[in-house]
Amino acid sequence: MKPPAHGSRPPQNPHQPQGPGRLTAPPRTSKPSDPPRTPPQARHPQQGGQRGARPQTPSGAIWLYGIHPIAAALANPARRLRRLLLTEEAEATLSALVPPPFSVPAERTERGRLDHLLGHDAVHQGAALLADPLGQPALATVLEHKGPLLVLDQVTDPRNIGAILRSAAAFGVAAVITQDRNSPEETGALAKAASGALETVPLIRAVNLARTIVALKAANCWVVGLAADAPPLRGTALAERRVALVLGAEGSGMRRLTRETCDELAGLAMPGSMESLNVSTAATVALYELTRS
DSSP: OOOOOOOOOOOOOOOOOOOOOOOOOOOBBBOOOOOOOOHHHHHHHOOTTOSSSOOOOOOOOOEESHHHHHHHHHHHHSSEEEEEOOOHHHHHHHHHHHOOOOOEEEEEOHHHHHHHHHOOOOOOOOOOEOOOOOOOHHHHTTTSOOOOOEEEEEEOOOHHHHHHHHHHHTTTOSEEESSTSOOOOOHHHHHHHTTGGTSSOEEEESSSHHHHHHHHHHHTTTEEEEEESOOOOGGGGGGSSEEEEEEETHHHHHHHHHHHHHEEEEEEOOOOOOOOOOOHHHHHHHHHHHHOO
């Protein structure tokens, strides 16, 4: 892809790391807060099949579930853990990934109890971990590390954000930035879709996305907005730049101000019959294109 007609902004710092790289930031940390007293109903989940309301989650905590998210959380020394519930089969599987003893004692349970605790739609694989939500680093901190960045403009589905985090970890993304007001909180569903990437890829919630994009420009990032009506994205044309890739919500795409704040717009070459992709799939294809050079 040729440089944009309005001209390229020369790098402000010739020693600024360019192009993709492995994420070397330390594991994400939990918010420093004293754990509240656990309600009795959360200490002893009811047996599956019993009627009644689902046990309440203690204030200031979330339930993570699934083998890989829990293995990654156990391996993150900065993640604050509270309880670990495992079936016999799940404990054996988890032990193959994270050698015991675990950083929090495991409590043996049954699948029915986890179904009642987490909901029957949660694919928990026999494992649940009560933990504090992770904190977020400052933008200046993540910019010290190599790799492209992803900016999500009003992407609201936690599973999409989780899948984007997983792709971000695979392609060495330095951070994923979302809008604070219209972005979901950290949940077990988001962590499950991220398959462990939530523990390693910083997730930053920006109050004002346009101002954050301006800050990325000031840090020598070239901001590319992904748009269906734009020329195809060419990674080779951006090989010497550090790219911040902006993706909008499905259907509406990027907001007008977000589009106007980008340095350039680019699309995905799709010779087939489909005109668009799911936002998490589009992020994966775009990251591959950026890093393949």
